[in-house]
Amino acid sequence: MRGLILRDIDDLIIGSFGIVAFISFFVGGVVTIQTALNINSPLIPQYLVGFATRQSVILEFAPTFISIIMAGKVGSFITSSIGTMRVTEQIDALEVMGINAINYLVFPKTIALLLYPFLISIAMFLGVLGGMAACYYGGFTSVSDYIWGVQLDFIPFHLAYAFIKTFVFAFLLATIPSYHGYFMKGGALEVGKASTTSFVWTSVAIILSNYIITQLILS
Amino acid sequence: MIVVENLHKTFGSTAVLKGISTSFEKGKTNLIIGQSGSGKTVFLKCLLGLFPYETGSISYDGQVYSNLSTADQRLLRSKIGMVFQGGALFDSMTIGENVKFPLRMFTKLSNSEMEDRAHEVLKRVELVDAYNKFPSEASGGMQKRVAIARAIVNNPSFLFCDEPNSGLDPKTAIVIDNLIQEITNEFNITTVINSHDMNSVMEIGQKIIFLKDGFKAWEGSNKTIFKTDNEAVTNFVYSSELFRKVRQMYLDEN
Numbered sequence: 001m002r003g004l005i006l007r008d009i010d011d012l013i014i015g016s017f018g019i020v021a022f023i024s025f026f027v028g029g030v031v032t033i034q035t036a037l038n039i040n041s042p043l044i045p046q047y048l049v050g051f052a053t054r055q056s057v058i059l060e061f062a063p064t065f066i067s068i069i070m071a072g073k074v075g076s077f078i079t080s081s082i083g084t085m086r087v088t089e090q091i092d093a094l095e096v097m098g099i100n101a102i103n104y105l106v107f108p109k110t111i112a113l114l115l116y117p118f119l120i121s122i123a124m125f126l127g128v129l130g131g132m133a134a135c136y137y138g139g140f141t142s143v144s145d146y147i148w149g150v151q152l153d154f155i156p157f158h159l160a161y162a163f164i165k166t167f168v169f170a171f172l173l174a175t176i177p178s179y180h181g182y183f184m185k186g187g188a189l190e191v192g193k194a195s196t197t198s199f200v201w202t203s204v205a206i207i208l209s210n211y212i213i214t215q216l217i218l219s
Numbered sequence: 220m221i222v223v224e225n226l227h228k229t230f231g232s233t234a235v236l237k238g239i240s241t242s243f244e245k246g247k248t249n250l251i252i253g254q255s256g257s258g259k260t261v262f263l264k265c266l267l268g269l270f271p272y273e274t275g276s277i278s279y280d281g282q283v284y285s286n287l288s289t290a291d292q293r294l295l296r297s298k299i300g301m302v303f304q305g306g307a308l309f310d311s312m313t314i315g316e317n318v319k320f321p322l323r324m325f326t327k328l329s330n331s332e333m334e335d336r337a338h339e340v341l342k343r344v345e346l347v348d349a350y351n352k353f354p355s356e357a358s359g360g361m362q363k364r365v366a367i368a369r370a371i372v373n374n375p376s377f378l379f380c381d382e383p384n385s386g387l388d389p390k391t392a393i394v395i396d397n398l399i400q401e402i403t404n405e406f407n408i409t410t411v412i413n414s415h416d417m418n419s420v421m422e423i424g425q426k427i428i429f430l431k432d433g434f435k436a437w438e439g440s441n442k443t444i445f446k447t448d449n450e451a452v453t454n455f456v457y458s459s460e461l462f463r464k465v466r467q468m469y470l471d472e473n
Binding site: 085088089090092093095096097098099 | 267268269292293294295296297299301303304305307308309310320321324325379
């Protein structure tokens with residue numbers, strides 16, 4: 001079981017690092033540019049660019065937006081790998097041997113995704129860093145103003161809120177795609193359809209749970 | 220030995236198995252034959268415990284499966300080896316790891332002991348060189364042999380094979396048939412094969428059960444199948460000109 005968990009950590013977490021880092025860095029930059037370009041009034045201080053970027057990245061972009069992307073990347077991977085095992089009778093082989101196939105296939109993925117907040121914390125850091133890079137190279141505001149804005153009125157509970165969401169999303173990312181893969185019927189075409197369906201339902205579940213958690217925790 | 224009594228299985232309002240009673244003998248290759256849709260696969264899956272059935276009973280060496288606790292059912296399943304139609308090898312593992320898999324799950328052998336046992340059974344199916352290959356690098360016949368090696372690695376009491384010859388050329392099919400029969404006799408296993416390959420029926424059918432429309436229509440062996448006058452069996456088995464001639468020659472000689 002330990003080997004399976006380590007393999008799933010490699011596939012699901014470490015294997016996602018590149019795409020998460022790339023998207024976070026550039027979306028952080030775009031958020032900064034758009035915020036800076038929309039501040040026209042001279043009465044609004046430039047450090048608000050950093051403040052807005054930090055709030056956007058920590059509260060929504062890193063936990064929710066990245067999770068939607070992960071529903072596509074990790075979710076499709078889970079559904080198609082389990083679905084292919086179903087189609088090629090590998091799950092039947094496990095059951096015939098007396099192995100609890102759900103436990104064997106889904107449990108390691110659920111445990112591996114407990115490290116998902118680690119990925120999100122990297123996304124948060126790189127998002128804010130991307131904003132700073134945009135300020136530096138684009139000249140939208142000074143780097144010192146940006147850093148000042150990033151530190152302004154920081155509420156640590158917002159991080160707790162973001163990580164609570166992340167844990168819930170990690171559970172959804174492990175279970176919904178596994179369900180769609182495990183209970184699929186048919187052949188290769190149905191594996192593709194199951195992957196698409198799992199992406200849609202995982203995204204819906206993430207968006208709805210995001211709303212409910214925000215309502216419960218922040219309001 | 221596996222004893223089946225009055226087995227009924229339905230899907231919704233469709234009855235697929237309609238009161239099958241038979242036995243599968245130890246140390247023999249028992250074949251289930253019949254046309255597509257006759258209920259062979261459902262019967263095999265009921266025997267494997269993959270499909271629940273409505274009424275009837277299946278006992279394995281005197282143990283009625285449905286009367287066993289979940290833990291005992293798992294224990295019984297660990298004594299079952301299965302060769303799936305497509306091999307069902309775990310494609311993320313090498314052939315060696317596939318063969319070691321049941322040992323890792325059900326025994327406390329050390330890694331070197333497992334390696335030795337895996338090499339031993341791979342040698343038995345003449346695939347020692349394939350130990351580090353992945354299933355995708357192996358041919359259809361090799362995959363079937365690996366599946367057989369995985370099925371017998373844990374010294375099972377029961378071996379099930381779902382159409383082990385499908386998709387194989389005639390020569391490889393005979394190799395697989397002979398291998399299954401040799402293993403059955405060598406290890407005194409109760410082997411049940413689901414097949415509609417008439418060569419297998421003639422070559423290794425030490426006991427044959429013919430299913431038709433969910434009923435057991437005939438029971439015999441590869442010797443008695445030549446002499447039967449059961450119309451359903453003769454229409455199915457001797458549907459080709461070649462087998463009609465073979466049968467005629469056998470009857471003329473005997």
